[in-house]
Each structure stands twice: as C-alpha cells, then as structure tokens.
Amino acid sequence: MAVVTAPKQDRSRATRQRLLEAAVACLAERGWAGSTVSVVAEKAGVSRGAAQHHFPTREDLFTAAVEYVAEERSSALRALPGHHIAAVVGAIVDLYTGPLFRAALHLWVAASNEEQLRARVTELEARVGRESHRIAVELLHADETRPGVREIVQGFLDMARGLGLANLLTDDTVRRDKVVAQWAQVLEAALGTRG
Amino acid sequence: MAVVTAPKQDRSRATRQRLLEAAVACLAERGWAGSTVSVVAEKAGVSRGAAQHHFPTREDLFTAAVEYVAEERSSALRALPGHHIAAVVGAIVDLYTGPLFRAALHLWVAASNEEQLRARVTELEARVGRESHRIAVELLHADETRPGVREIVQGFLDMARGLGLANLLTDDTVRRDKVVAQWAQVLEAALGTRG
Numbered sequence: 001m002a003v004v005t006a007p008k009q010d011r012s013r014a015t016r017q018r019l020l021e022a023a024v025a026c027l028a029e030r031g032w033a034g035s036t037v038s039v040v041a042e043k044a045g046v047s048r049g050a051a052q053h054h055f056p057t058r059e060d061l062f063t064a065a066v067e068y069v070a071e072e073r074s075s076a077l078r079a080l081p082g083h084h085i086a087a088v089v090g091a092i093v094d095l096y097t098g099p100l101f102r103a104a105l106h107l108w109v110a111a112s113n114e115e116q117l118r119a120r121v122t123e124l125e126a127r128v129g130r131e132s133h134r135i136a137v138e139l140l141h142a143d144e145t146r147p148g149v150r151e152i153v154q155g156f157l158d159m160a161r162g163l164g165l166a167n168l169l170t171d172d173t174v175r176r177d178k179v180v181a182q183w184a185q186v187l188e189a190a191l192g193t194r195g
Numbered sequence: 196m197a198v199v200t201a202p203k204q205d206r207s208r209a210t211r212q213r214l215l216e217a218a219v220a221c222l223a224e225r226g227w228a229g230s231t232v233s234v235v236a237e238k239a240g241v242s243r244g245a246a247q248h249h250f251p252t253r254e255d256l257f258t259a260a261v262e263y264v265a266e267e268r269s270s271a272l273r274a275l276p277g278h279h280i281a282a283v284v285g286a287i288v289d290l291y292t293g294p295l296f297r298a299a300l301h302l303w304v305a306a307s308n309e310e311q312l313r314a315r316v317t318e319l320e321a322r323v324g325r326e327s328h329r330i331a332v333e334l335l336h337a338d339e340t341r342p343g344v345r346e347i348v349q350g351f352l353d354m355a356r357g358l359g360l361a362n363l364l365t366d367d368t369v370r371r372d373k374v375v376a377q378w379a380q381v382l383e384a385a386l387g388t389r390g
Contacts, residue, residue: 031308106304109226110226151374155354158354158361158374159350161360162352165353165356165360168303168304182343183347183350190381
C-alpha cells in the first residue's frame with residue numbers, strides 16, 4: 001500500500017502548493033474582489049473540485065496562501081548569506097515590497113470590512129508578525145535584553161511595511177534605496193552594534 | 196445680486212463639505228466596494244442629484260474627499276502648539292492611524308486594481324506626500340541641507356504609514372506608543388537637533 005499512496009500524497013502536496021502560489025499571485029494582481037477559488041483553480045491548472053477538496057472556502061484558500069508564502073520567505077531570509085547590517089536591512093525591506101506584501105495588503109484591507117475574514121486574518125497577521133520580528137532580531141544581532149531594542153526593531157519593521165505601501169501604485173525603488181541606506185546607518189547606531 | 200448669491204454660495208460650499216466628510220467616513224467604514232455616490236449622499240443628508248451636481252463621478256467624489264480631509268489635517272498639524280520632538284512625532288503618527296488614513300488606504304488599494312482610479316490617486320498621493328514631508332521638516336526643525344536628513348525624514352514618514360497599517364485590524368495603541376517613544380529619541384539623535 002505504501003508504494004501506491006506515497007506518489008498520491010506527493011501529487012496532492014504538489015497540487016496544494018500550486019493552488020497556494022496561484023492564490024497569492026491572484027490576490028496581488030486582482031485584489032480580494034477579483035480573487036475566487038474558481039479563478040485560482042484555473043490559474044493553477046487544477047479542477048474546481050480538486051481545489052475545493054483542498055480548500056472548502058475562499059477564506060481557507062487565501063489565508064492559507066498568505067501564510068504559506070510568508071513561511072517560504074521566512075526560510076529564504078533565515079538562509080541569507082552574510083549578516084552585514086545594510087544587506088540585512090535591504091533583504092527585510094525587499095520582503096515588504098514584493099507580491100507577497102501586495103497579496104497580504106489586499107487580504108488585510110478586505111478583512112477590515114468583512115467579518116468572516118477579520119478574525120482569521122488578525123490571527124494570521126499576529127503569527128506572521130511575531131515570526132518576522134524573531135527573524136529580524138536574529139539577523140540584526142539585536143540584544144533585546146537592552147531597554148528600547150525591542151521597540152527599535154519593531155519600528156524598523158513598521159517602516160518596512162510603510163515602504164511596501166509606498167510601492168503599491170508606483171515603482172518607488174530609487175527613493176526607497178536611499179531611505180534604506182540612510183536608515184541602515186541610523187539603525188546600526190541605535191542598536192549599538194558598533195557604538 | 197451679490198446679496199442674493201452669497202448665501203447660495205455658502206449653502207453650496209456647506210453641502211460640498213458635508214459630502215466630502217461623509218465620503219471619507221464611508222470609505223473608512225465600508226471600503227471602496229461599499230462606497231458609492233448614493234450611499235454618501237444619503238449619509239450626508241443631500242439629494243443624489245445635488246451630490247452629482249458637485250461630483251459627477253464616484254472617482255471625483257472620493258479623490259476630492261481624501262484630498263480635502265488631508266488638507267484639513269495639514270492645517271491642524273501646522274497649528275500644533277509647541278514643538279517638542281516627542282509631541283511632534285506623536286502628532287504626525289496620529290495622522291496615519293485615524294479614519295483619514297483608513298480611507299486613503301482603501302482608495303490606494305482600489306486604485307492598484309482599477310485603471311480609472313490609478314492615475315488620479317497616484318497624482319493625489321504624490322501631492323499629499325510632498326505636503327506631509329514639508330510639514331514634518333518644518334515641525335521637526337530638520338536641516339535638509341545636511342546630507343541624509345531628507346532621507347531620515349522620509350523614512351520616519353514611511354514608519355508612520357506602517358504604523359497606520361498595523362492599526363487596521365486591531366487597536367495597536369499600546370505597542371505603538373512604546374515604538375513612537377523610542378523612535379522619537381532615535382530620530383532626535385539622527386537629526387542632530389541636540390547632538
């Protein structure tokens with residue numbers, strides 16, 4: 001039996017993964033109003049029935065998608081080679097300016113007006129936020145036992161989120177690069193990693 | 196004639212203002228999908244015809260509304276008594292956590308998926324962004340002739356925007372107050388207003 005079920009499980013996992021990736025892309029491109037299970041199933045090349053087997057509701061699919069992609073990005077970030085502060089700051093800010101942030105933003109805004117989504121997205125956001133904070137502390141070698149360091153890291157992640165928002169309607173790369181270069185220095189001094 | 200038309204103009208201006216305020220409240224509470232000229236007219240106690248006389252399209256009404264309220268807030272900010280840095284930082288961050296920011300956020304996200312809105316909101320955003328920057332520079336007594344100061348003020352406004360986003364789904368006041376207190380010190384040191 002094991003010989004027969006293993007490939008089935010693999011196929012099922014691959015299908016789930018294709019659906020999650022298509023769901024994030026769909027949310028980033030079309031927003032919540034344009035994102036349905038059918039649209040995502042078609043985009044992923046999966047039947048609507050198979051999609052609904054994996055994700056019974058629209059809320060299930062899109063919250064799972066944002067969580068899955070956030071985990072993928074966290075792993076990539078943890079694997080970052082070298083820990084020079086400017087590179088770390090740049091890599092963290094990059095997380096907030098790509099399609100994942102765009103997808104998450106659509107989900108947050110939709111959740112602020114839809115009761116069904118609200119509780120789930122709030123809970124997801126808290127989990128993803130804690131994980132981002134943990135990774136930032138680790139990569140920045142921040143010593144949270146020192147007073148104020150926790151808030152400094154949090155404020156930096158708030159800035160990254162704001163930079164993501166500024167990139168929503170126009171390509172903000174040129175301005176952002178200058179802001180990030182300057183704030184990497186400020187952050188370094190504030191964290192006392194050299195001072 | 197002047198005696199007759201003056202009160203008419205006043206009434207017209209008052210109607211316009213009621214519509215703009217109702218439009219921002221509507222956008223903040225219901226999002227773009229739930230915001231139409233009819234809904235706003237009813238909320239403002241104005242006939243649909245009168246509303247359409249002032250604002251022929253939905254896009255006209257909501258972009259004008261966000262601009263009007265942003266101008267109101269800018270004036271309030273300029274009139275801020277005393278210029279202690281912690282108070283200034285707190286007042287600027289407050290601008291990004293209230294109903295105006297919520298309304299603007301809904302408009303930005305809708306504009307990212309709707310061609311008709313995109314150009315207008317992008318242009319509005321640039322104007323409001325420049326004005327916020329100018330006010331922040333003034334209130335913080337930041338000397339933009341010094342290298343890096345411009346980017347430091349920009350990054351702070353990005354942080355304020357990120358703090359606004361973090362307040363969308365839950366009341367983030369307690370965490371935010373600590374972050375703002377800490378970053379006011381960092382900003383003060385970075386701007387060299389005392390150092």
